[in-house]
Amino acid sequence: MTRTQSAPRSAAAVAHLRPRFHVRLPRGFINDPNGPIESGSDVHLYFQSRPTLDLDVPVEWGHATSSDYVRWALHRPAIAPLPDGPDRDGCWSGNTVRDGDRIRAFYSGRVEGLPYQSVLTAVSDDGGNTFGRPHQAIPDPLPSEQAIMFRDPFVWHEDNAWWMAVGVGYAGRGAGIALYRSTDLQDWTAEGAFAELPRSQAAGEDTGAAWECPQVLTIDGRRMAVVSSWSPEGGPGQVLSFDVSAPANPHRVDHGTNFYAASALRDSRFGPLLFGWLTEGRDRPGWTDGWAGAISLPRVVWVGADSSLRSAPVPTIQTLRTGAASPADGASTSPQCEIEIPGGSGRVVVQFGDQERLEIELDAATNTLTVDRSSASLAPHAHQGRMQVTDAFDPTSDRPAARIFLDGSVVEVFTSSGRVLSTRVYPTTPPPWRIEAPSTARHWSLAP
CATH class of the missing domain: 2.115.10.20 (Glycosyl hydrolase domain; family 43)
Known part of the structure; x- marks a missing residue:
């Protein structure tokens, strides 16, 4: 991905980056x-x-x-x-x-x-x-x-x-x-x-x-x-x-x-x-x-x-969900959403635009979860990089393998073993965005 220098954008052009329930x-x-x-x-x-x-x-x-x-x-x-x-x-x-x-x-x-x-x-x-x-x-x-x-x-x-x-x-x-x-x-x-x-x-x-x-x-x-x-x-x-x-x-x-x-x-x-x-x-x-x-x-x-x-x-985060769960794979999403992966391995991609995406990989065999924001933004000042946690999953718990919360530029990922990864992303492409995910994954829009 090529990151280009650009003039500062107007407040309206970056409104999708503002967190609304944080x-x-x-x-x-x-x-x-x-x-x-x-x-x-x-x-x-x-x-x-x-x-x-x-x-x-x-x-x-x-x-x-x-x-x-x-x-x-x-x-x-x-x-x-x-x-x-x-x-x-x-x-x-x-x-x-x-x-x-x-x-x-x-x-x-x-x-x-x-x-x-x-x-x-x-x-x-x-x-x-x-x-x-x-x-x-x-x-x-x-x-x-x-x-x-x-x-x-x-x-x-x-x-x-x-x-x-x-x-x-x-x-x-x-x-x-x-x-x-x-x-x-x-x-x-x-x-x-x-x-x-x-x-x-x-x-x-x-x-x-x-x-x-x-x-x-x-x-x-x-x-x-x-x-x-x-x-x-x-x-x-x-x-x-x-x-x-x-x-x-x-x-x-x-x-x-x-x-x-x-x-x-x-x-x-x-x-x-x-x-x-x-x-x-x-x-x-x-x-x-x-x-x-x-x-x-x-x-x-x-x-x-x-x-x-x-x-x-906190359990009350579920009260922000609007309507019933829908399949995450292929879903169109706003900047405020929750994606849940019940278990197993798989890859979640939030496709912001043709050249901007956030990737989250669950690997049950190695018990790892990886968040990769290397291609999340074309903005010249946005940080990139990849983060990974081991001992990520606990199949004996009643928690999903991963819960992904997106709120504008904020990303928080919680795993079934109680691990959490927090990061920030700055896509230049305004929503709606598209989700690619395992067939079992579910999606909710969140309304603060």
Whole structure:
């Protein structure tokens, strides 16, 4: 496929690339999801956002709510930098917990020129819509600790105490999670390292010089840490998980190309959930529609036999289906659809145009699933490449071999063993598009 240089296209020409059932801004930039929390019949989701694509603008906490985890309403930002406050250059990542009748946020406040983002806390007295003035919750690291990074608090309640995990990296020591304990969410005591790992390779992945966005889930009595690997020279790496009670043996949480900064909801109506930031998968000159970034589908998670974290889409995603299932092979589709392959081997192709297509290969013999976007776009700034996951299928489960969700430029593929691959595609050809698939595959249009 030949990729040609072209002038930026109008917003109307790329409207088919806009996700419609994934959380995104109509204008501006989204990155890390933060602090999902259930309050009554609604779930509140916060996220890093800027009203423009100028990344020098200080980040704030955007806000969305949903009653079903798949239909979202956007609101005004819930936390914005105070001009004279400890977050004046940005309200960075963290989480929320219930503090009696209030919702309390913990997050990192950025002040230009300081070596660390201080851990801040602020309270909402209106159900999570707005938060008051923040104050610092714990001290910054001392110079003697040689921390190269310290940020992104995650607070939870367990064993009659409150716990706080903070992502950290140490010069010459590698990545870690610092642990703190409190009885009242006000006074915190340092408890040492919750986990540490010298920088290394785990299953071919760089474990990072530091860990961003640490999350802690308790599943079947096991404390599972979810971290985002980071390094000064390379920036964001991969989202990794491991059992805290065992020697750290990280596994990838998502095997695609565009998932980072996972955020956990420990207890939901569906059990433990993860959200993630779906990164762009295109170079900055290709951001021509005034928006960038999206939040993944909420994922129900569990621990696999190999101690890796497995995922399935939140069950209510099925309520977006319009009408009965139709055969996928030969179907014409809009940019919002679901394709399901019950089992076996086969190849799914979403044919965008004569020269643009997305290919997904299921191979039961090798137990692999491959997503290939090498020919998905003629746009010069769109990323290409091929991704593959092993141990992809579990014929004993009641889940289909693969569920493929397409939402504009977003692609999320879930397998029967709980593997997931997230990526982004940017076809220049507008819909309708055509599907080639095994005869048993089914197709639904999805309407947010």
